[in-house]
Amino acid sequence: MAKHATPMLDQLETGPWPSFVSDIKQEAAMRAANPKGLDYQIPVDCPDDLLGVLELSYNDGETHWKHGGIVGVFGYGGGVIGRYCDQPEMFPGVAHFHTVRLNQPAGKYYTTDFLRQLCDIWDLRGSGLTNMHGATGDIVLLGTTTPQLEEIFWEVTHNMDNDLGGSGSNLRTPAACLGESRCEYACYDTQAASYNLTMEYQDELHRPAFPYKFKFKFDGCPNGCVAAMARSDFSVVGTWKDSIKIDQEAVAAYVAGEFKPNAGAHSGKDWGAFDIEAEVINRCPSAAMKWEGGKLAIDRSECVRCMHCINTMPRALHIGDERGASILCGAKAPILDGAQMSSLVVPFVEAKGDFDEIKEVVENIWDWWMEEGKNRERLGETMRRLSLQKLLEVVGQEPSAHNVQEPRHNPYIFFKEEEVPGGWDRDINEYRKRHQR
């Protein structure tokens, strides 16, 4: 028997999509039955009270969590999001309802053994509810009390060899697309990059030292499966320098209808027979492709590596062999001065080994932003305030046409004094000798 009546939430148990309400109810029933005989360290009815407070919010159309919350573990300045219910007498099971962020493996591959261990810890010391995963990538353990934080941290580090994720004004948990693990488009090992940089910058991740938050994301190609260009201050996107590899026989197989375009992604509707002219050649954004006499040709110098032709004919067209990545910077959500996607900073960088070339760019940017960034100013906003030129300077990147979509249209152009013959020190009297008042 449920602890609270939840008529509105009950409606969300209907319909075909997996219902979060049914799942929470199942966990509530499991905790009540307690088949393993666990000595629950937080209230057994925590999930019931969560449903109760949520139903109340559905009624009121208002949240019932208090403002903020500062909790954590010794040694770290982040990793736990404190939260308290604003109706603790009515819902004592969620009077404390802190969220613990755990660092996830890059690409989110798991063994059942690992997940079982994690669930065992969380069943005992938490609500039994999770978010797999938070938008930044972390495993999210949803709802526990303050005294359990150090206990959970001890068990996770000592028994599972896992660490907390990031929160606060620091490096947040990096994330990557699944990269070379199972994608033939991957131009570098995104998971290795994510893991390597996560380990390299543990201090920056656990102890807030920045003006504001800072995120890394690693996409293996411009398709952007982890949305690096929209959701990370420092976006690393794989690409290649040489030509797209063309398998003419496979192209013929697409044209003949043996291979399905886009690997069958549009098979839910009849779009007619594959038309290479209409679906590939004429869709190329730089018109760099030709289809003549049953042969496909690509003008490498005009190709912008948008991925469209490769996406459409993955068995016939392949990424080049001279691989690396582009670095783009500054993506952020609207607050404060408007949303931004990342802007291209380094067009091509090596992305292998210990990723030293990428780290050098990271550290140059941090040196500058940590000094110049205002309180709660994202890198994208610092770039706007102090200019893209300044960022290119600190990164040591020679400005090139690649750095802009189009040149400026206003003439408010700053020059450096040393670039201008004679400099800025001028005597008005000298001028007056030639120009009377």
Next chain:
Amino acid sequence: MAEITYEGKTFEVDEDGFLLKFEEWCPEWVDYVKESEGISEISEDHQKILDFLQDYYRKNGIAPMVRILSKNTGFKLKQVYELFPSGPGKGACKMAGLPKPTGCV
């Protein structure tokens, strides 16, 4: 909100153990909080950080950025954590009586 009595003084605090009123701060507060923040003895270095936080807050009405704290006190972040295991926000600011840090933490 909870009320705490220690050494004859009363303090109004929130769930996270932050003082609700900066004016209620007194040396006994530091003594009361230190254990829960993993500190056994308040050294001169601890005091230097607490003093700076309070001066800065009185002058500017906000807590300083971490970088400014480091620059002015001469303590690198690593040393700040050695002194205050839960960090400059939860540890030092709480002991100095500053308001609870807010935002996306």
